Amino acid sequence: VQLQASGGGLVQAGNSLTLSCVVSGRTFSDYGMGWFRQTPGKEREFVAAMRWSGGSTYYGDSVKGRFTISRDNTKNTVYLQMSSLKPEDTAVYYCARDSRRYSNYPTHILGEYDYWGQGTQVTVSS
Numbered sequence: 001v002q003l004q005a006s007g008g009g010l011v012q013a014g015n016s017l018t019l020s021c022v023v024s025g026r027t028f029s030d031y032g033m034g035w036f037r038q039t040p041g042k043e044r045e046f047v048a049a050m051r052w053s054g055g056s057t058y059y060g061d062s063v064k065g066r067f068t069i070s071r072d073n074t075k076n077t078v079y080l081q082m083s084s085l086k087p088e089d090t091a092v093y094y095c096a097r098d099s100r101r102y103s104n105y106p107t108h109i110l111g112e113y114d115y116w117g118q119g120t121q122v123t124v125s126s
Contacts, residue, residue: 001025001115005095008120011085019080021095021117029053029073032098032106034113035080037091037122045091048080049098049106058106063089085124092119 007019019035034049048069049058057069068081078095096113098106 001097003095003097003115003117005093005117005120008093008122010123010125013086013124013126015085016081016083017085017122018082019093019095019120019122021078021080023076023078023095023097023115025076027101028076030101032100032103033069033071033078034096034098034106034108035069035078035093036096036110036113037089037093038119039091044094044110046108046110047093049108050078051104051106052098052102056104056106058108060108082122085122087124087126090122090124092121094119 002024005021011017032052035047036044038044046060050069066084071078095117097115099114
């Protein structure tokens with residue numbers, strides 16, 4: 001299984017950006033997916049997660065109401081739509097696969113994720 005994240009870049013505060021993560025393999029639709037972010041010297045922070053079949057989502061408090069996770073199981077892709085971006089959203093963003101097949105409950109627990117993308121840098125200028 002390989003995850004390829006893309007869509008990062010430099011954006012001004014208040015603007016929007018959408019990240020994508022393409023997952024190789026035939027079983028993408030069997031697993032929940034999540035997004036995390038990390039800045040230098042800090043632990044990886046949970047951003048958002050979605051159930052394997054879509055529908056159920058879970059967000060970190062710092063992004064709730066501004067970010068939206070979605071997935072297209074026909075394209076093996078999970079998205080993170082980020083709006084009203086703030087300088088504190090600056091980080092490397094990682095997509096990850098929830099190891100719990102067919103779990104109905106998206107998780108924020110980093111240890112529940114078994115495969116990770118390489119990360120994509122998002123920089124928000126003030």
